[in-house]
Amino acid sequence: MTNNQNQPREFDAVLGGEAPPPVQGVVLGGIEGVKRRLSSSNIEAGIAAVSEALNYGDAGLYLLIEALKNKSRKVQRSALKVLKDIEYPQIELALKNYKFWRSFEKLYSIPCGYSTTFANRKVIEFDPTTKISETVDIAYALRIIPKEDYWKPSMNSVDKLQIFLQSPLANQIEALVFGFWYTSSLEDYTFLPVMNALLNANEKLGNIKALFIGDVNNSEWHHLPLLYSNFSYILLAYPQLEVLKIRCNSSSRYYKNSTGIQFSPVRHETLKAIIIEGEISYDVIDEICQLELPALEYLELWFGTDGRYSYVLESIRNFSHIFPNLKYLGLRNCVFSDDMAFAIVDSPILENLLELDISVGNLGCKGAECLLNCPSIRQLDTLDITDNYLTDEIIKEFNQFEIEVISERQKTPDRYYSACE
Structure with missing residues (x-):
């Protein structure tokens, strides 16, 4: 978990005018930058933010869980790939809710016996x-x-x-x-x-x-x-x-x-x-x-x-x-x-x-x-x-x-x- 959560990084959002920061703008680096990119319409920036979110501990995990509801399916799938390898109660619950049917018994022909x-x-x-x-x-x-x-x-x-x-x-x-x-x-x-x-x-x-x-x-x-x-x-x-x-x-x-x-x-x-x-x-x-x-x-x-x-x-x-x-x-x-x-x-x-x-x-x-x-x-x-x-x-x-x-x-x-x- 990094100590420099507010340091600007690639894709960090910049608020303010056209001039480069910090003259007329405020850099939203760290966890705020990840959050803003995940909520933006830039799919590539969102995918990059998914990879970076793990650097921010529990706050980053929360953003990854929220990314499962992202408007972009590519961002959703990127978050899913990351979360599947993490053992954490809140993540297990989020993955269960993401596809609650994933363990449903599924038939491909008439039933041979009773359901187990x-x-x-x-x-x-x-x-x-x-x-x-x-x-x-x-x-x-x-x-x-x-x-x-x-x-x-x-x-x-x-x-x-x-x-x-x-x-x-x-x-x-x-x-x-x-x-x-x-x-x-x-x-x-x-x-x-x-x-x-x-x-x-x-x-x-x-x-x-x-x-x-x-x-x-x-x-x-x-x-x-x-x-x-x-x-x-x-x-x-x-x-x-x-x-x-x-x-x-x-x-x-x-x-x-x-x-x-x-x-x-x-x-x-x-x-x-x-x-x-x-x-x-x-x-x-x-x-x-x-x-x-x-x-x-x-x-x-x-x-x-x-x-x-x-x-x-x-x-x-x-x-x-x-x-x-x-x-x-x-x-x-x-x-x-x-x-x-x-x-x-x-x-x-x-x-x-x-x-x-x-x-x-x-x-x-x-x-x-x-x-x-x-x-x-x-x-x-x-x-x-x-x-x-x-x-x-x-x-x-x-x-x-x-x-x-x-x-x-x-x-x-x-x-x-x-x-x-």
Whole structure:
């Protein structure tokens, strides 16, 4: 840590007239010079200030943390590179907030088994015969476990929830995971009982920040319908909710009286992440766009074979206006990836994004060229184009970007793309 914090250096700001300092000007050297350069529109000066900030101890570290919010993505990335190698509690918290989703479990295909982590927490199966002892960084799962009889389980999820609520520590739990709701009637394969139970338990679960409804394994995903109701009631009942994850499938469309996933126009102040895995229709996307979610930073949507994709493209173009604080956008499992790439480039959404994920789709040469020719793509931290139809030559072009590019599992054109498998 230097003792000459006010000595002028290269790029130091000079206040006053045209004459050289100190005749008519005041030199802002040291920490003030670093601060001024970080807030200026001169990107190169900002990057240089990032490197110099470490010379000023805690004050410099604070400026580096603030630089993660800089208007320039290059300055942000420079600060990120420096901070990642420093062990300091405030820095760890800042990096966690910068990309709070960095440890989210991410699927590239249908689930093989039940989730082991959720919302950066370890998933533990709730045992109704034992007491809750852990509450920190834990997500309790209330599922019908494989050893039980699927058709006549000894205890369904709602019964487990009622026992769970009897614990004096229930109001300290921050995350819950729900699997299937089982009855003997096929028409009753719906999560409505679980959702109703959650609505009735909102006062006892006053600290819930993350909910995952629909955590199913491979067999359940393929053969049983995931039927839901209106999730806006959940949002209203849990105003402190930060992460909402839903898993759906195509089976539900073949059953009568299925309302499926729905949202009504409501405002929620704290919701930071929406994740919907499976096959959602345009109607759901349209309803999500009608929500008021000022805190939303993470939006991950899995598409399917809904033919009305022109409506989806229009929604994508409007995302930047609807969700201005979005940092991660995942548009996955898509059968119109090339058209989606053009819609993304036409939208100002890229100006604020840290990460764009268009994996598990049918992105080809046309869409790739569109992204390669877009300067804003180079401002991302991460671009995920895993599991598409891109050649080695195109991947090499993407890898020339000074950003993280994830590009594994590219398919050959003669294969039926995995988005429809």
